[in-house]
Each structure stands twice: as C-alpha cells, then as structure tokens.
Amino acid sequence: METSAFMGTRLDLIVVFAYFAAIVGFGSYFARYTRTTKDFFYGGQRFAWWLIAFSCIATTVGSYSFQKYSEQGFAYGISSSQTYLNDWYWMSILLLVWLPIIYYQRLGSIPEYFERRFGPVSRAFATAIILLYLIAYIGINVYTIGVVLKSLLGWPVFTGAAVTTVLVTLYVMIGGQTSVIMTDLAQGVILLVAGLAVFFAGVVHLGGFGDFWALLPQGHRFAFSEFNAPDKFSFIGVFVQDGLSNSGAFILMNQGIVMRFLAIRSVHDARKMSVCWLLVLAPLAAVATSGAGWLGRALVANGELEMGATDAFVHTAWFLCAPGVFGFVLAALTAALMSTADTLINAVSAIFVNDIWQRHVRPDAADAHYLKVARIVSLAAGALGLALVPIYYYQYESIYYAHAVVTGSIPVPMVIAILFGILWKRYTPAAAVATLAGGLFLVGLSFFPPLDKWLIGPFAFGMGSGSYGFMRALYGFVVCGVLGVVVSLVTKPRPLSELTGLVTGTQLEAMRLYKGGEINRTPGKKARVRVQADATLPNPETVVVPEAALGVMAARPGDILYVSDPRWWFGGLRSVHVRAGQPGDGAVLRMHPDALTDAHLRDGQTAVVEKII
Amino acid sequence: MDMARVWPIVCQYGIGSILLALGIWCGITSGYFDLTTRRDRNLLWILVGGFLFLLALVSVFTFWLPYIPKEAGA
Numbered sequence: 001m002e003t004s005a006f007m008g009t010r011l012d013l014i015v016v017f018a019y020f021a022a023i024v025g026f027g028s029y030f031a032r033y034t035r036t037t038k039d040f041f042y043g044g045q046r047f048a049w050w051l052i053a054f055s056c057i058a059t060t061v062g063s064y065s066f067q068k069y070s071e072q073g074f075a076y077g078i079s080s081s082q083t084y085l086n087d088w089y090w091m092s093i094l095l096l097v098w099l100p101i102i103y104y105q106r107l108g109s110i111p112e113y114f115e116r117r118f119g120p121v122s123r124a125f126a127t128a129i130i131l132l133y134l135i136a137y138i139g140i141n142v143y144t145i146g147v148v149l150k151s152l153l154g155w156p157v158f159t160g161a162a163v164t165t166v167l168v169t170l171y172v173m174i175g176g177q178t179s180v181i182m183t184d185l186a187q188g189v190i191l192l193v194a195g196l197a198v199f200f201a202g203v204v205h206l207g208g209f210g211d212f213w214a215l216l217p218q219g220h221r222f223a224f225s226e227f228n229a230p231d232k233f234s235f236i237g238v239f240v241q242d243g244l245s246n247s248g249a250f251i252l253m254n255q256g257i258v259m260r261f262l263a264i265r266s267v268h269d270a271r272k273m274s275v276c277w278l279l280v281l282a283p284l285a286a287v288a289t290s291g292a293g294w295l296g297r298a299l300v301a302n303g304e305l306e307m308g309a310t311d312a313f314v315h316t317a318w319f320l321c322a323p324g325v326f327g328f329v330l331a332a333l334t335a336a337l338m339s340t341a342d343t344l345i346n347a348v349s350a351i352f353v354n355d356i357w358q359r360h361v362r363p364d365a366a367d368a369h370y371l372k373v374a375r376i377v378s379l380a381a382g383a384l385g386l387a388l389v390p391i392y393y394y395q396y397e398s399i400y401y402a403h404a405v406v407t408g409s410i411p412v413p414m415v416i417a418i419l420f421g422i423l424w425k426r427y428t429p430a431a432a433v434a435t436l437a438g439g440l441f442l443v444g445l446s447f448f449p450p451l452d453k454w455l456i457g458p459f460a461f462g463m464g465s466g467s468y469g470f471m472r473a474l475y476g477f478v479v480c481g482v483l484g485v486v487v488s489l490v491t492k493p494r495p496l497s498e499l500t501g502l503v504t505g506t507q508l509e510a511m512r513l514y515k516g517g518e519i520n521r522t523p524g525k526k527a528r529v530r531v532q533a534d535a536t537l538p539n540p541e542t543v544v545v546p547e548a549a550l551g552v553m554a555a556r557p558g559d560i561l562y563v564s565d566p567r568w569w570f571g572g573l574r575s576v577h578v579r580a581g582q583p584g585d586g587a588v589l590r591m592h593p594d595a596l597t598d599a600h601l602r603d604g605q606t607a608v609v610e611k612i613i
Numbered sequence: 614m615d616m617a618r619v620w621p622i623v624c625q626y627g628i629g630s631i632l633l634a635l636g637i638w639c640g641i642t643s644g645y646f647d648l649t650t651r652r653d654r655n656l657l658w659i660l661v662g663g664f665l666f667l668l669a670l671v672s673v674f675t676f677w678l679p680y681i682p683k684e685a686g687a
Binding site: 078085086088089090091092093094095096097100210213214218221222223224225226227228229235236239243244268271275278279423504505506507508511521523 | 616617618620621622624625626628629630632633634635636637639640642643644645646647650651652656659660663664666667670671672674675678679680681682
C-alpha cells in the first residue's frame with residue numbers, strides 16, 4: 001500500500017480535502033435561502049420530516065461518536081450501542097407536551113420559555129447555563145477532531161481543531177440554519193453509509209455474522225454492562241448520565257435540536273421525524289459508530305490485528321478499506337464533527353441574539369442588524385469552542401470521560417426545571433430559580449475533592465471515584481428535584497391563567513393562540529393547484545383558495561395552510577405557510593407576489609397545498 | 614440467572630415506562646392527544662410498539678444471543 005507520513009494514502013487525503021471543500025461549497029450555496037433571522041435560525045419553518053430526521057441524526061452523531069463508541073465497543077462489546085437506544089421513552093413527553101409548547105408558543109429560544117413560565121431571573125440563569133453547555137459541547141467536538149487528525153495526519157491537536165472549526169464556522173456564518181440542515185442531510189447519509197459499510201465489510205471478511213459473533217468474548221455480547229461494574233462503563237452510570245441527563249438535555253434544552261423542530265413545516269411532520277430519527281436512524285447509527293470497535297475486537301481475537309481500544313475505529317477502518325475508500329470513511333468522521341458543531345454554533349448564535357442582544361442591548365433594531373450580529377456571534381462561538389481545546393487536552397484522560405463529565409453535570413438543573421415546568425402547574429418561579437442556581441452550585445461543588453466523595457459517593461452504588469463523572473448526574477437529579485419540590489411547596493405558584501400554553505393541560509389553548517382562532521382538526525387531504533400571483537391581495541399572508549381545494553383539505557377560511565413545490569425531493573425548501581382567505585371561484589390559488597417569492601415558487605406553476613391547523 | 618444483567622433491563626425499562634406513561638397521560642388529559650382520531654391512535658401504537666420493540670431487542674441480547682455459541686471467543 002502506498003503510504004506517506006499519514007496513516008492512509010495520498011488518495012485518502014485527496015478524498016478528505018475534496019469532501020471538506022464540497023461541504024463548504026454545498027453549505028454556502030444555500031445562503032440564497034437566508035434573508036432574515038427567521039431563515040438564519042429556523043430555516044423559514046418549512047422543511048419536511050425526512051430531511052430533518054437525517055439532519056438530526058447527523059447532529060446526534062458527533063465527531064467523538066465514532067472514536068468513543070468504537071473504543072467502548074472494543075473494550076466492552078455491544079453495550080456501547082445503548083447511547084443510541086435509550087432515548088425512546090422520552091418521546092411521549094416530547095411529542096405530546098414539550099413540542100406543542102415550543103411550536104405553538106413560537107419560542108425563539110429555550111430561555112424565552114423560562115421568562116414566560118417563570119420570569120426574567122430564570123431566563124438569565126437559563127441563558128447562562130445553556131450557553132455554557134453549548135460552548136462546552138462545541139469544545140468537545142472540536143477537541144475530538146483535533147485528536148483524530150493528529151493520529152491520521154500527524155498534525156498537532158490544536159491545528160487540526162482550528163482548521164475544521166474555521167471551515168464549519170464559515171458555512172454557518174454564510175447560510176445559517178438552512179445550510180446547517182442541508183449539509184447535515186448530506187453528512188448524515190455519508191456517516192451512516194460509511195460506518196455501516198465498514199461494519200458489513202468486516203463481517204463479510206470474517207466469514208459472516210456467525211463467525212463474527214463467535215469471535216467476540218461472551219462478556220461482549222450483552223445489551224448492557226453489569227449494573228454497577230466497571231466504574232467507567234457500568235449500566236447505571238451510562239443510564240443516569242446518558243439515558244436521563246444527556247437524552248433529557250437533547251430533547252428538552254438543546255437549543256440546536258429545538259431549532260430543528262421549529263424548522264419543520266408542522267407538528268405532524270415533527271412527530272414523523274421523531275419516529276424516523278429515534279426508531280430507525282438511531283439504531284443504525286449505533287451500529288455505524290460502534291461496529292468498528294466490535295469488529296476490531298473480533299479481528300484481534302482472530303489474530304489479524306494488534307491494537308488497543310483507543311485506536312479501534314481508525315485501525316479497523318484502515319485494515320478493511322482500500323485506498324480512497326479509507327479516505328471516504330475519514331470524511332465520515334469529519335462529517336460527524338461538522339454536522340454537530342454547525343448545529344451548536346448556530347444555536348449559540350440564536351440564544352445570544354434572542355436572549356442577550358435583542359433583549360438587553362438593541363431591542364428595536366432592524367432584522368438586518370440582528371442577522372449581522374448572528375453571523376458575528378457564529379464566528380465567536382467557534383472561537384470559544386476552540387479555546388476550550390487545551391482544557392480538554394490536559395484535563396481528561398479520554399474523550400468518552402470528558403463527554404460524560406460535561407453531559408452529566410451542566411444540563412441536570414435545566415432538565416429538572418423544564419420537566420417540572422411543563423408537567424407540574426404548582427412549580428413556582430422561586431422554585432425554578434432555586435433549581436437552576438442552587439442546583440448548579442451544588443453540582444459544581446461536587447467537582448472538588450474531597451467534596452466529590454461526600455456528595456456523589458452515596459449515589460455511586462458502591463463504585464469508586466472512577467464512576468463520579470457518570471454518577472454526578474444522579475446526585476444532580478436528586479438535589480435539583482428536592483430543591484424544586486421543597487421550594488414549590490413553600491412559595492406561591494403563578495395563577496393558571498398566566499400559564500396558558502406553557503404547561504400540560506393547556507396544549508389546545510396554545511394551538512388556538514398560535515392560529516388566532518378556533519382550530520380545525522378535521523382530517524383532510526392534500527390538494528394540487530396552480531398558483532398565480534395577485535398583487536391586489538391585502539397582505540402576503542392571505543391566499544385565495546379554490547372552493548374545491550378547500551373541500552379536499554376540509555379547510556375553512558382562516559385556517560393555516562402550507563403551499564409547497566410538488567417535487568418531494570426539495571424537502572420543503574420551496575414552500576410557505578399562508579392563511580386561507582375567502583374561497584375563490586376559479587381553479588387557481590391566488591397568492592401575493594411577496595409570498596410567491598418567499599416560497600421560491602414560480603407564477604403559474606403547480607403546487608401542493610395542505611391544511612396545517 | 615445473573616441478576617447483574619437483569620437489573621439494567623428492570624431499571625431502564627421500568628423508569629422508561631413511567632416516563633412514557635406520563636407523557637401519554639398528560640397528552641390525553643389535556644385533550645391534545647385525541648384517541649378518537651386515527652392519526653393520534655397510530656401515534657399511540659407507535660409509542661408503545663417502539664418501547665416494546667426496544668425491550669424485546671435488549672432481552673434477546675441479554676437472555677439468548679450472548680449464550681450462542683456456548684463456546685466463547687478469545
């Protein structure tokens with residue numbers, strides 16, 4: 001094999017750099033769809049479920065994923081897949097309580113929910129915690145790719161991290177959420193295909209599934225680790241840190257994921273997206289990211305490779321792939337980095353603009369001003385993430401442990417505060433402040449020895465200090481939960497009339513507020529109509545729909561409709577939400593020229609129209 | 614039976630079932646999750662079916678497949 005100073009061949013290197021260039025170009029192309037802050041942060045709220053599902057899986061699979069899950073897969077077996085299989089039971093709370101609140105309340109950010117539900121003090125704490133969480137998360141991603149590029153190319157960790165951060169930040173700055181979603185769609189497909197291809201190539205190489213399975217040690221064949229062993233990969237540690245804290249954070253407080261939900265064209269599509277994401281794509285991602293570790297273990301057992309757990313992904317992929325193909329697999333690694341970091345950078349920008357700049361610095365500026373600030377903040381977010389690289393580099397022995405420390409601590413007070421806030425009407429503003437501030441303080445204390453032993457030790461199920469990075473989440477849930485309940489019981493709750501659309505039991509009222517009238521839930525079908533520009537219409541939001549089309553949709557005047565290009569592969573890129581006016585006599589759907597422009601539709605073309613609510 | 618392998622299923626799917634039931638209950642009692650409509654009934658089956666599918670999957674990889682073949686690899 002032709003080799004150079006790096007692990008692959010020159011062809012592999014060419015493939016990786018071609019991929020970098022293609023993604024930056026692809027992301028920059030979609031800048032044409034970004035004209036306002038709504039486009040920059042929420043992609044115009046127009047996308048189809050399948051497109052967001054793939055982009056979500058690309059976001060979920062971070063750069064650390066291939067490295068850390070292959071490492072854990074090599075060391076502990078198929079239980080490394082649990083991270084991708086322990087989100088489902090959050091689904092009902094997400095789809096039936098949290099999603100209607102964030103969607104129908106048109107929440108621009110998670111801190112905005114805190115202000116509406118609890119008041120400005122909670123919003124300030126929430127803003128600080130989420131920014132801390134997101135920037136720490138960007139740092140983890142950037143650090144990981146630096147580690148990967150060091151092992152592949154021999155670059156210093158900081159150099160590799162800096163190069164990729166600049167590229168990601170570039171296309172996020174230019175194209176915002178639309179670029180993030182479209183590049184993540186491409187990257188989601190690439191990382192799944194590459195990871196699964198490595199796994200299946202390895203299985204075929206070993207002679208089939210039976211032979212592969214037989215080569216795994218028996219302890220590697222279980223779905224879960226043992227309940228409280230080993231310290232750094234016990235079931236209970238992974239469950240509380242990942243299944244409860246990280247999954248809860250992803251679904252309830254990760255601004256990047258919330259922005260994806262707000263980018264979907266309807267709540268019904270958001271439901272379909274969630275099912276596809278967590279029940280179909282997440283299990284595939286589990287195999288794609290861990291498979292190289294399982295195979296590596298089998299190849300070592302078969303005497304074909306010698307390596308340690310930390311090298312599992314790269315060495316196994318290198319062993320199995322031809323020149324050029326290895327480059328494609330490395331491109332998948334970089335895809336995983338970029339697709340997570342871009343989402344986080346865009347999310348930091350959204351929170352800074354919505355919760356700090358617009359609220360405290362320039363409340364009444366033009367949208368163009370906020371768009372400019374958003375782009376500058378994207379740059380700063382990338383730089384801040386990069387600045388954290390030396391901390392991770394010198395502080396933590398493994399990427400997996402560093403990730404666990406971040407996700408098992410910072411989000412816990414927020415997860416409890418949101419969960420109580422949406423599920424418990426009695427939960428008071430004072431209790432929310434106590435949960436956020438007190439919880440963060442008490443969780444913070446547990447980082448300092450010997451306090452960690454006193455505080456986390458009782459929750460560690462007999463495990464040693466090696467488990468504290470994981471078990472801190474359980475300690476955090478208990479102290480934050482107790483604070484929330486106790487303070488709620490001794491303070492006065494807000495009246496229910498002030499909680500409309502913010503707490504369970506008021507979802508239908510939230511829908512009415514969103515629509516501005518009585519909701520229409522009568523089942524209807526999609527209609528195909530020809531669209532025509534009509535400058536005499538009073539405003540861009542209202543359209544005149546043929547009476548026959550209204551009948552097909554079971555829609556009435558005042559209903560919110562979604563008009564889109566009939567070609568499904570656009571995924572909603574050419575579409576717009578409008579409101580049905582009085583029925584028209586003709587066979588065409590008449591729209592204001594501004595609405596046509598916003599939808600990227602041509603005058604006279606056929607479109608699909610459906611009732612949303 | 615090695616309970617160190619059973620407790621994880623009891624714990625994860627026990628707490629998971631509580632969270633799942635909580636969300637469904639909140640949806641139904643608010644009227645937002647309307648089981649008289651076909652769309653919401655389908656969602657209910659998907660939520661419960663997904664939970665049972667994952668439970669079945671981890672059970673297979675706990676009680677059956679780890680012991681096949683009986684001779685462990687290296």
